[in-house]
Amino acid sequence: xxxxxxxxxxxxxLKYDTSLKEINRFAGAFFDFPRRSYPNEAITSQRAxxxxxxxxxxxxxxxxxxxxxxxxxxxxxxxxxxxxxxxKIDNVLxxxxxxxxxxxxxxxxxxxxxxxxxxLEQLLITFDEQFAASDHQRRGYMLQDLLTKAFPLYGIxxxxxxxxxxxxxxxxxxxANIRELDGLKGQVDRSGRQxxxxxxxxxxxxxxxxSLLKQNPDKSIILMDGYDFRCALDNSVNLxxxxxxxxxxxxxxxxxxxxxxNYRSDQAA
Numbered sequence: 001x002x003x004x005x006x007x008x009x010x011x012x013x014l015k016y017d018t019s020l021k022e023i024n025r026f027a028g029a030f031f032d033f034p035r036r037s038y039p040n041e042a043i044t045s046q047r048a049x050x051x052x053x054x055x056x057x058x059x060x061x062x063x064x065x066x067x068x069x070x071x072x073x074x075x076x077x078x079x080x081x082x083x084x085x086x087x088k089i090d091n092v093l094x095x096x097x098x099x100x101x102x103x104x105x106x107x108x109x110x111x112x113x114x115x116x117x118x119x120l121e122q123l124l125i126t127f128d129e130q131f132a133a134s135d136h137q138r139r140g141y142m143l144q145d146l147l148t149k150a151f152p153l154y155g156i157x158x159x160x161x162x163x164x165x166x167x168x169x170x171x172x173x174x175x176a177n178i179r180e181l182d183g184l185k186g187q188v189d190r191s192g193r194q195x196x197x198x199x200x201x202x203x204x205x206x207x208x209x210x211s212l213l214k215q216n217p218d219k220s221i222i223l224m225d226g227y228d229f230r231c232a233l234d235n236s237v238n239l240x241x242x243x244x245x246x247x248x249x250x251x252x253x254x255x256x257x258x259x260x261x262n263y264r265s266d267q268a269a
Contacts (some may be wrong), residue, residue, distance in 0.1 A: 001096060003056065004059070006055055006093065006096035006098070007052040010055070011043060011045065011050075011052050014048070014051065014079055015048040020046060020267075021236075024050070025238055026075050027238075028154070029154070030074050030075045032187065032244070033057065033061075035241075037053060039054040040052055045072060046252040054081035054229040055072070073098065076236070077090070083232040084195075090171070119149075119169060119235055120153065126142065127230060127233055130143070136172065144169060148199070150233065151239070155238040155240055156239070156243070165186060165195070165243070166191060167197075168184045169199075171201075172205070175203060176199070176203075176206065176209065177205070178206070178212050179198075180201075184199055184221060188220045196221070196247060197222070200228075200229060201223070202226035203225075206226045209256075214255065214256065219250050219251065219254055219256075222243070222258075223257040225257075227258060227261070228260040231264075232260075237263060242263055
């Protein structure tokens, strides 16, 4: 299977018929890894380069790359604006050595996406309404409910708590302080090495919280504020991809907070 050929030909095919936001949106839906940059001087279109980056990031996974072939096919076909393009994309996939199974089943990609958008819009309305709520305790419970509904929409599994992320959320007038993270840190420490803590504080935290977290040798907690969460609800960022980028920033630079503002700026660069 020639991933490079696929990346080049797919970008060439779709460079005028998709958008940067749509490419990132579907990549976030099907892939569980952050995108890396693979500059190619022969590619002059931003959209084609973005498609190239996503596919080459997958290809760089070496032994693990083949396990992503099914999500890769789903990603490629989801970018098709119509049935004619879907046929052309299948031809590109086959030319690159991928097996495209024949199917008479109705393609539900766009139907599923419309339902996804509708659910997100309903959650966003509920979220925005809570800014004017006078019952702050009820608002806190509502935030928990919003998280419980938003995470599965982005393919982040949950049980009573979150399987890979233990999440605590705060919606208080006062900024969160480092002591409010002690309980979360204790839960993460007792849950094993594969568990991360995610602390969502709608109004943010005191200025010393990120620096104190950075001093801790166990880098296991990422921070999210209200703007980050709202960006996920209005679909200007993919929640799954944003969280993966936050984790990568924590692992590489030790920074517990990587804002949606900086993430979007880096993606556009």
